[in-house]
Amino acid sequence: MLTRDWLGTFVAVVLSTAIVAAALLLWTSSRPRVPDRFEELSVVVQSPAATNPAEFFAEPVPWPAATAQELADRLGELPGVTAVVQDRPFYAQPVRSGRPVPGLTTGYGWSAGAARLVAGTPPTGERDVVVGSDLRVPIGHEVTVLTATGPASWRVTGHVEGSAVLVAETVAARLQPGVRAIGLSGDPDPAAVRAVVGSAGTVLTGAGRGALEPRADARLRWIGTQVLTATVALAGFACVFLVASTAAFGVNQRRREIGLLRAVGATPRQIRSTLYRSALLVGGVAATVGVVLGVVLALVLDGFLVDARFQPVGFTVHWEPWALAVAFLAGPLVSLLGAAASARRASRIGPLEALRVAEVEDRPMSRSRWVAGLTAAAIGAAAGVYTATAADVTDMAQFALLGAMALVVAAALLAPAVVPLLVRLLLWPVTGITGSLVRESALTGVRRTASTAAPVLLTVAFGVFITGTVQTSTAAYAVRRAATVDTGTVLIPNGTPGLTDAAAPGAPLPTHVYVAGASVTALGLPTQSPGTALVSPDAAEKFGDSVTLTYADGVLETLRITGQAPAGPIPAELVLARDVVRDHDKSALAPAAFTATAATTPGAELVSVATYAERADAEEDRLVWSFTLLLLVMSAGAGALAVANTLLMSTRHRVRDYRVLRLAGATPRQVALTVALESTLVVTIGSLLGGATAMLALLGSAGSLAAQVGAEISVIVPWPLISAIVAACLVLALVASTPSALRARPSR
Known part of the structure; x- marks a missing residue:
């Protein structure tokens, strides 16, 4: 079942299923978390929600102090209510050793803190404060606390566990008059609470209290969800692409075998059924392994997502059986989708057609390929012109992406037309019999060379375009921000x-x-x-x-x-x-x-x-760059896997050629050197075409950004990162191709 022709499919499905399983587990675990200070409040009334779209993460419209107090008084009269707490968060940041304490920036009234004293007494005075024991300020001593008006000395009256800044209720009311949440302790009837509140707010109970999480945490969860969604989509696309390319290459190599089956009476339906069964079987076995790896991956990634600020603090993995089931079913389905096109094409092969396979390509570029490639190039050029003149950021991004995709398609289709020129230029310094063999092999199989280089082309083009767009845009916006400042x-x-x-x-x-x-x-x-x-x-x-x-x-x-x-x-x-x-x-x-x-x-x-221009949106830029790197790693991994798989299959099916070289007197080292040079040539061609394509697309974006900011903008590409991607593709290509050549033995 797991023949070498299906090995690439097996590996691709395992990896993609693992990614899908891990991402689904993490996605289902991304739930609103009830803030600690509301855990012991059975019912919480939240002020009216803002009418902005959800992606704005706007805070609710606050009640004024008088309205909040009136509502709290009426709620306190309900049966079962033992206490009413008005939530008033405000900016308060302790200073230790002359520097603000990082991560501790919010203070609360004592009753809203939901904290228990471990020592000391609650705050009552204007400058009394209870802090976390981890701050290590003794009770009775002074601590400097930053508020919006500036630093001031506060007297520590008590300690609580963890990190906290808690003040008297009157002080909290002064520092934050508006109220967005009123909590009720005890056992009130939610229906009775709703009757009192009416349209003045929203009544939250149980897990619904997660809506009270800070808007910053909600935004982080949303960002994490987008990252996970993009990861799943990219993993699925990469798997389908890789399986499809593997199946297409495998079917092309097995044309003689399929022709023999057709000659002995096999119907097209039987051919398709055979390939479908193989794909489903491989997909099922690979999905089982992938789900197990996905569970382990999810446990490893939950802490990473928090550290990378893609999820709020407190995020943990929750087990959802349906997520694992969906991930398992995705394996056979993706494998089947990847093999579908090749199965249909194989079923249309006639017995005589399959047996008349030419060993030498007579026309690498067909008329339809010329038309499709030139059309895609024209679309890319038109999109680039429009991108360069776009005055809106959204239009610029959309048309730049369209242009890049069109140019990549054009480069992949027209590659056989330029491969001969690139082969001669790149191998011109290489002399001797090895260089001649590689040169003639590449020129004889131009379409094969172009097809093998296509995954590298896609990987490098995607990497250069995405990273270049992010880096160039960040620099352009920093220039625009600096231009608005008239001080030194x-x-x-x-x-x-x-x-x-x-x-x-x-x-x-x-x-x-x-x-x-x-x-x-x-x-x-x-x-x-x-x-x-x-x-x-x-x-x-x-x-x-x-x-x-x-x-x-x-x-x-x-x-x-x-x-x-x-x-x-x-x-x-x-x-x-x-x-x-x-x-x-x-x-x-x-x-x-x-x-x-x-x-x-x-x-x-x-x-x-x-420096100000660079740091103004440093956190936003960091998140965007982290997201970019994640997508880049995914795409580069899929591309490198496609390169390795294609070269592995190509090299294995050319063992007969290597045996001929051995019979002609070549040593195993010389054969391996020939194969390594061929692989290096393929990766180099793909990298040059992909890099040139992406740079053409980036020129339009740079022109548009220059017009928007009113300054000259140069294209910025992190070439060391791109070089690392190319190097990874080359290493995998060499690892996949040279062992088969070394094992080639001359036939007796």
């Missing part, structure tokens, strides 16, 4: 989520407000007058002469629109007065201050404009 230096956060008022008293202050229930980005500037607002040019159509908005503390106000906002490094739809933003958003932090003065408070760093 910029004050940026260092170990904190933003700058406090003490570090940057006049810095732009971002916040989120709500207009007609939708979250809108706003920016507070000291130059703006209270009671007025400016709108960005892109959002001008959404607002009229005035706008009614809800602030972060739930307070409603109508502002007069006085004009359009000037361009700046921090994008926002509305520009408000900075003092107004501070009054209504006590935890707002500035992302940067455009000044030449260094801060004297912890959590700030003075850098150059270029």
Whole structure:
């Protein structure tokens, strides 16, 4: 069953099934997690959800303090309610040894902390605080805590397990007046709670309390889901592609055998049935092995996803039998799909046609291949021209991808036309009998050479285009961001989520407000007058002469629109007065201050404009680059596997040629050197064609980005990474091809 012709299929199905099984387990495990402070609250009422699309991850519209208190009083009168907790998270970050403590940036009121004292007493005063025992600040001692207004000394009154910053309820109400969640302890009837709340909020119980997870965690889960979905899709595509190429190559090598079967009376249906049964059998055995590997892979990857910030802290694998069942069924199905086209083609082979197989290609490029290749090249050129003139990022990305795909198809179809020229150029320095043999073999089998180089072409083209697009776009946006700064230096956060008022008293202050229930980005500037607002040019159509908005503390106000906002490094739809933003958003932090003065408070760093431009979206860039590398590893692995499999089959079916070389006096070393040179030639041709194709597609993207940012943009490609991919393809090609040549023995 597992003949060498099916070995590549077996390996491909094992790997793809393992990836699918691991990804499905991780995907089903990506569930909203109930925050620790809500675990002991049986029912939680959440404020009305924002009307933004789900991918905006907008916070719910907050209740103002008076509304929240009134609702809490009414809920506290329900039977079974033992306590009512108003959740008020705010920015609070302890400072230790002169530096902000990383990862601990949120404080809570004592009753909302859901923490139990291990020593000391709860906080009651204005500057009392309970911290985690891991902070190692003795009870009664002072600790510096950063809030949005700046650093201050707080007295530690107690310790809890883990990491926490807990203050008195009155202090939490001052630092965060708006309320987005009210928790009920005890055993209240959810129906009675819904009757009291009505349309003023959403009642959450059980696992539904996972909706209370931080929006940052929800966004990480969404990013992780996208990564896993793309991984599954790419693994499935790679498997189908590899199985299809393996089956096509195998059928082509077995044309004589199929012709003999047809000659002795086998029907086309019987030929197809034989190939289908082999594919299903191989797929079933491979899927079993793949599912086991997938389970092990999922257990290894859960911690990696958290460390790579593709999943929030606390993410673990949950077992779902249906996910493993789906992964197992995917193996035979993908194997069958990959073999389907070859089976249909094999069934149409006639007995005499199969027995009249030419050993020398008389016409590498057919008329239909010329037409299809030139058409694809024309489409790629047109898409490249449109990409270079696109003024919108979305249009640029879509047409750049279309152009790249069209050019790759054109390169694969037209490769036999340029292979002879490349063979002569690349082998021109190689002299002697070995060089002559390799040169003539490649020129005699031009289509075979082009087909073997196709996986390398696809792998290198994909790697150069994707990594080049990401790196070039990142550099272009950094240039545009730097161009909007008119100072020589910029004050940026260092170990904190933003700058406090003490570090940057006049810095732009971002916040989120709500207009007609939708979250809108706003920016507070000291130059703006209270009671007025400016709108960005892109959002001008959404607002009229005035706008009614809800602030972060739930307070409603109508502002007069006085004009359009000037361009700046921090994008926002509305520009408000900075003092107004501070009054209504006590935890707002500035992302940067455009000044030449260094801060004297912890959590700030003075850098150059270029450094600011690079770090402004460092986390976004890191996530995008991590995602890119993951897809690149997947595609490169599939491509390298396809190269190894094709060369393995090609070399095995050419053992007769190697035996002839041995009979002519060649040593095993000389035969192996000939095969190694052939493999190197194939990988080099594929790399050159793939790299040239991707660079042509990238030129259009660079032109569009240059027009958007108003500066010259050069194409940036991480060539060391691409070189590593090419080297991996070459190593696998050599490992797959040379052993068969070494084992070739002259026939007696």
